[in-house]
Amino acid sequence: MTNPAKARVATIWLDGCSGCHMSLLDMDERLLELAQRAEIVYGCLVDAKEFPDNVDVTLVEGAVSSEEDLRKARVVRARTRVLVSLGDCAVTANVPGMRNPFGPGPVLERAYLENATLNAQVPTGAVPALLPEVLPVHAYVPVDVFVPGCPPSADLIFSVVMDLVEGRQPAVEGVARFG
Amino acid sequence: MSDEVRTLVIDGRDVAGASGQSILSVARENDIEIPTLCHLEGLSPVGSCRLCMVEVEGTSRLVASCVTAVEEGMRVTTRSSRLLAYRRRVVELLFTERNHVCSVCVADNHCELQELARSLGATHFELAPLHPVAEVDATHERFVLDHNRCVLCGRCVRACDEIEGAHTWDIRGRGTTARLVADLGVPWGESTTCTSCGKCVQVCPTGALYEKGRSVAEAKRRRPYVPFLVARGQA
Amino acid sequence: MTSTEATEPLSRARRRPVEPLLPEGEARASANVCQAAGCLSMQSDLVFEALRERVVAAGLGDVAVRRVGCLGLCAAGPLVEVPERGRLFDHVHADDQAAMDALVATLAGGEPGGRETSKEPFFSHQVKVVLERCGRVDPERVEDYLATGGYQALTQAVATMSPEEVITEVARSGLRGRGGAGYPTGLKWATVAKATSAEGKYVVCNADEGDPGAFMDRSVLESCPQQVLEGMAIAGYAVGAHNAYVYVRAEYPLAVKRLNSAIRQAEREGLLGSRVAGTDFEFHVEVRIGAGAFVCGEETALLASIQGERGTPRPRPPYPASRGLWGRPTLINNVETFANVPAIVQRGGDWYSSIGSAKSKGTKVFALAGAVVNTGLIEVPMGLTLRQIVFDIGGGLAGGKNFKAVQTGGPSGGCLPEALLDMPIDYESLAQAGSHMGSGGMIVMDEATCMVDVAKFFMDFCREESCGKCVPCRAGTVQVHRLLEKITRGRGTREDLALLEDLAGMMRSMSLCGLGQGAPNPVFSTLRYFRDEYLAHVDDHVCPAGACEMDGGDR
Ligand SMILES: Cc1cc2nc3c(=O)[nH]c(=O)nc-3n(C[C@H](O)[C@H](O)[C@H](O)COP(=O)(O)O)c2cc1C
Numbered sequence: 005m006t007n008p009a010k011a012r013v014a015t016i017w018l019d020g021c022s023g024c025h026m027s028l029l030d031m032d033e034r035l036l037e038l039a040q041r042a043e044i045v046y047g048c049l050v051d052a053k054e055f056p057d058n059v060d061v062t063l064v065e066g067a068v069s070s071e072e073d074l075r076k077a078r079v080v081r082a083r084t085r086v087l088v089s090l091g092d093c094a095v096t097a098n099v100p101g102m103r104n105p106f107g108p109g110p111v112l113e114r115a116y117l118e119n120a121t122l123n124a125q126v127p128t129g130a131v132p133a134l135l136p137e138v139l140p141v142h143a144y145v146p147v148d149v150f151v152p153g154c155p156p157s158a159d160l161i162f163s164v165v166m167d168l169v170e171g172r173q174p175a176v177e178g179v180a181r182f183g
Numbered sequence: 184m185s186d187e188v189r190t191l192v193i194d195g196r197d198v199a200g201a202s203g204q205s206i207l208s209v210a211r212e213n214d215i216e217i218p219t220l221c222h223l224e225g226l227s228p229v230g231s232c233r234l235c236m237v238e239v240e241g242t243s244r245l246v247a248s249c250v251t252a253v254e255e256g257m258r259v260t261t262r263s264s265r266l267l268a269y270r271r272r273v274v275e276l277l278f279t280e281r282n283h284v285c286s287v288c289v290a291d292n293h294c295e296l297q298e299l300a301r302s303l304g305a306t307h308f309e310l311a312p313l314h315p316v317a318e319v320d321a322t323h324e325r326f327v328l329d330h331n332r333c334v335l336c337g338r339c340v341r342a343c344d345e346i347e348g349a350h351t352w353d354i355r356g357r358g359t360t361a362r363l364v365a366d367l368g369v370p371w372g373e374s375t376t377c378t379s380c381g382k383c384v385q386v387c388p389t390g391a392l393y394e395k396g397r398s399v400a401e402a403k404r405r406r407p408y409v410p411f412l413v414a415r416g417q418a
Numbered sequence: 419m420t421s422t423e424a425t426e427p428l429s430r431a432r433r434r435p436v437e438p439l440l441p442e443g444e445a446r447a448s449a450n451v452c453q454a455a456g457c458l459s460m461q462s463d464l465v466f467e468a469l470r471e472r473v474v475a476a477g478l479g480d481v482a483v484r485r486v487g488c489l490g491l492c493a494a495g496p497l498v499e500v501p502e503r504g505r506l507f508d509h510v511h512a513d514d515q516a517a518m519d520a521l522v523a524t525l526a527g528g529e530p531g532g533r534e535t536s537k538e539p540f541f542s543h544q545v546k547v548v549l550e551r552c553g554r555v556d557p558e559r560v561e562d563y564l565a566t567g568g569y570q571a572l573t574q575a576v577a578t579m580s581p582e583e584v585i586t587e588v589a590r591s592g593l594r595g596r597g598g599a600g601y602p603t604g605l606k607w608a609t610v611a612k613a614t615s616a617e618g619k620y621v622v623c624n625a626d627e628g629d630p631g632a633f634m635d636r637s638v639l640e641s642c643p644q645q646v647l648e649g650m651a652i653a654g655y656a657v658g659a660h661n662a663y664v665y666v667r668a669e670y671p672l673a674v675k676r677l678n679s680a681i682r683q684a685e686r687e688g689l690l691g692s693r694v695a696g697t698d699f700e701f702h703v704e705v706r707i708g709a710g711a712f713v714c715g716e717e718t719a720l721l722a723s724i725q726g727e728r729g730t731p732r733p734r735p736p737y738p739a740s741r742g743l744w745g746r747p748t749l750i751n752n753v754e755t756f757a758n759v760p761a762i763v764q765r766g767g768d769w770y771s772s773i774g775s776a777k778s779k780g781t782k783v784f785a786l787a788g789a790v791v792n793t794g795l796i797e798v799p800m801g802l803t804l805r806q807i808v809f810d811i812g813g814g815l816a817g818g819k820n821f822k823a824v825q826t827g828g829p830s831g832g833c834l835p836e837a838l839l840d841m842p843i844d845y846e847s848l849a850q851a852g853s854h855m856g857s858g859g860m861i862v863m864d865e866a867t868c869m870v871d872v873a874k875f876f877m878d879f880c881r882e883e884s885c886g887k888c889v890p891c892r893a894g895t896v897q898v899h900r901l902l903e904k905i906t907r908g909r910g911t912r913e914d915l916a917l918l919e920d921l922a923g924m925m926r927s928m929s930l931c932g933l934g935q936g937a938p939n940p941v942f943s944t945l946r947y948f949r950d951e952y953l954a955h956v957d958d959h960v961c962p963a964g965a966c967e968m969d970g971g972d973r
């Protein structure tokens with residue numbers, strides 16, 4: 005660890021709408037308080053290309069929908085001590101999971117063929133392949149803390165992260181709810 | 184139902200009820216909360232959701248408090264780690280059985296299932312979702328039935344039958360393929376028995392029945408209206 | 419047996435072109451040709467006609483050729499028995515001249531052919547009370563039933579005993595319900611007798627028999643329906659009911675037909691109807707046909723179904739004994755339970771309780787199936803060991819395979835391993851071993867059977883048959899089945915195994931009726947005795963029995 009006083013915190017965005025990250029930012033000035041206790045070592049707001057080693061806490065937003073999501077989830081899990089599923093998409097698959105009753109085929113056709121005005125074709129190769137089912141993160145890798153909500157409130161995210169960096173078991177049960 | 188007094192102990196508290204009164208009813212009179220879903224005061228109890236199960240001393244079997252009458256000297260426990268774990272599982276089974284996406288649901292923030300999950304501390308599910316293909320019936324001119332959200336509690340069936348007297352609703356099929364049906368399986372809009380009174384919509388605990396034109400989180404029930412509805416049914 | 423197999427011979431049986439051959443006076447020898455569904459499906463009706471012709475042609479004037487009910491060794495049908503000479507002929511076909519010759523010779527007093535029943539443990543180890551007349555009487559002739567002492571018990575009861583005396587006798591016999599739970603029959607009768615109702619009471623016979631592979635009740639109804647009706651009438655007299663229903667599943671058309679004909683004949687004889695045996699006791703029986711839902715065998719669902727409602731269970735209490743059909747006190751018993759009653763009344767409760775073990779009295783009928791040499795219908799005294807049933811009566815495992823387990827109790831029963839072969843069969847021992855008596859299905863499995871796969875089979879059944887009313891069973895069976903599917907494909911993890919046990923425990927404690935409460939039993943019993951097989955699937959991705967197809971993969 006570069007700074008022994010500070011916990012190394014990361015965030016990652018799989019198949020979600022970025023709302024959970026927005027909610028994270030909604031903690032406003034408390035971000036400064038957090039910054040005193042934690043160093044954000046990776047995330048959409050940090051200019052780092054590779055997910056680093058030795059991360060204390062990673063907040064995962066989004067469900068696992070594609071092969072790329074799955075690869076990321078595995079990397080993140082391997083390099084993180086406490087993995088947090090943040091928000092309904094990560095916890096239940098939520099909106100991305102709404103394609104599950106139909107499978108990826110019809111979804112791709114709807115998006116790239118039926119609704120395309122120009123150059124209708126289902127992309128291959130350049131974008132990661134969709135998995136047959138959209139699943140929550142813990143369907144693939146062990147998750148330590150679940151924070152449901154769409155999105156979880158800034159207050160809740162703040163208290164969970166502070167609890168974790170200060171070595172407490174975060175209080176989520178009975179507080180957080182789906183939706 | 185005679186009115187003899189029955190004294191019993193619920194969660195260590197001495198309480199009294201009338202003979203024939205349910206454990207649930209006595210508990211609620213004494214501000215002891217037991218989670219329920221299929222139960223609605225004023226409708227006949229069916230004991231099907233199993234959330235209200237409690238422990239009774241002297242028997243290893245759990246009993247459904249909504250359909251079990253109090254008895255003299257009974258010792259009831261409504262909270263234990265076992266009951267909590269079981270109730271969470273029931274909620275989990277319901278969430279994973281159909282397609283519940285609270286964030287885009289008309290009932291978001293007004294839903295009994297969603298609130299049960301929160302109050303029971305369910306933060307995630309271990310069971311895989313079944314994600315069945317379930318229909319949305321929007322053929323009625325004022326209401327919508329979304330099977331994706333239905334938990335088969337049967338409250339609409341009983342409200343329609345016991346209060347409105349129409350018996351438009353019933354349940355067809357078996358097991359997890361069971362579905363709510365109007366009449367003998369017609370689209371709701373074509374039902375010849377539905378009086379469009381909207382009682383079913385008011386008693387539905389989830390986002391399965393709602394008024395047309397409602398969007399996400401707008402299906403707030405006029406709950407104070409419900410006791411009035413069902414009180415008429417009892418008279 | 420599928421319903422199509424059963425209906426086809428039935429349509430032929432409906433013609434009934436040929437009368438039985440009955441000599442004047444005592445027959446010197448008789449050929450009893452089985453006409454229960456199993457043998458009928460192998461054209462035993464044609465065997466009857468052919469044999470009758472041969473006997474007439476041979477001029478055997480003092481020989482009877484009868485249609486009878488089940489002879490027991492169902493898998494070896496069509497069966498013909500010559501009881502006077504203690505011989506059984508199996509695999510008899512109408513065009514098999516050698517078999518016909520042997521039969522005629524046996525009947526004529528020549529060199530007897532066929533199998534010597536007294537020398538075969540399959541027959542000699544059995545004790546018949548319920549099946550006493552199965553294979554001896556023509557199920558469609560009340561005369562046959564009367565000739566073997568039928569309706570003497572009912573006549574004796576209504577004429578010489580008080581209802582209380584009848585109940586005392588049944589209680590003394592120690593008879594327990596044969597529908598599965600083993601509730602003391604005398605106690606149930608006493609409860610219904612005590613219940614008061616200005617609007618009358620009902621007797622209901624549960625003939626829904628939905629366990630996969632079970633056909634005990636079916637055979638009784640197809641072989642000797644009068645015995646069940648007599649038991650019901652005695653029950654009606656004892657509890658004070660004048661109306662009764664037999665609820666039979668639609669898959670049993672032959673049983674329905676024979677029951678209906680039996681009711682008509684008994685009414686004609688004045689043994690059912692408005693003046694039973696010339697007394698003031700009135701007893702009317704009707705048949706109700708169920709749509710073949712397993713859950714409709716559960717008593718409250720069955721009653722709802724008779725009332726024309728959706729067949730779903732309701733919480734008990736109130737029990738049917740106090741609030742049953744149309745809210746009135748109702749006695750509901752199983753086919754086999756009723757079939758035991760005439761003998762108990764006639765020979766006394768003490769006689770009955772002298773058969774069997776300490777807490778499980780009398781006999782039990784089992785449908786012995788699976789990997790044994792002799793499959794079929796057997797009746798044995800309670801307390802016989804599994805080993806005696808599997809190896810003596812069943813003749814051991816077919817094809818020289820090794821024994822692995824025996825499943826009793828149907829979808830809510832359990833699998834018992836080799837170590838328990840010397841366990842006596844009675845309600846308590848079975849329950850203690852994590853299985854139960856159930857209605858009498860007994861499936862023997864050899865080494866080629868995967869126990870996880872067996873658990874999955876029964877869970878699949880429960881998932882299909884769950885009525886959907888309560889959440890733990892409706893969704894729990896589906897989720898448990900999914901986990902078992904995952905494990906049998908070699909994709910399960912230790913976490914899945916833990917989840918499986920947890921969920922199964924929840925279903926057992928939280929479900930509304932016996933279907934959901936019992937559904938986890940096959941899982942629990944296989945986990946208890948064959949956990950290593952689960953672990954092999956999970957840890958090593960192999961099926962030790964070689965029965966499951968593994969597809970590996972990650973997840
Ligand atoms: C799911 C389920 C299915 C059942 N099926 C049958 C059945 O097919 N036949 C039967 O006699 N009892 C069946 N039973 C048991 C009945 O509920 C009831 O206990 C029985 O008919 C009582 O008769 P007895 O006391 O003579 O056994 C079933 C129970 C359950 C829970």
Ligand code: SF4
Nearest residue numbers: 283284285288294390
């Ligand atoms: S019905 Fe309730 S639990 Fe289901 S999605 Fe809507 S809000 Fe969520």
Ligand code: SF4
Nearest residue numbers: 333334336337339387
């Ligand atoms: S529509 Fe609503 S009230 Fe009716 S059964 Fe479904 S969840 Fe219950």
Ligand code: SF4
Nearest residue numbers: 885887888891931934
């Ligand atoms: S346990 Fe199963 S069969 Fe019984 S009431 Fe519940 S859902 Fe129906």
Ligand code: FES
Nearest residue numbers: 230232233235249
């Ligand atoms: S509230 Fe009692 S079982 Fe549903």
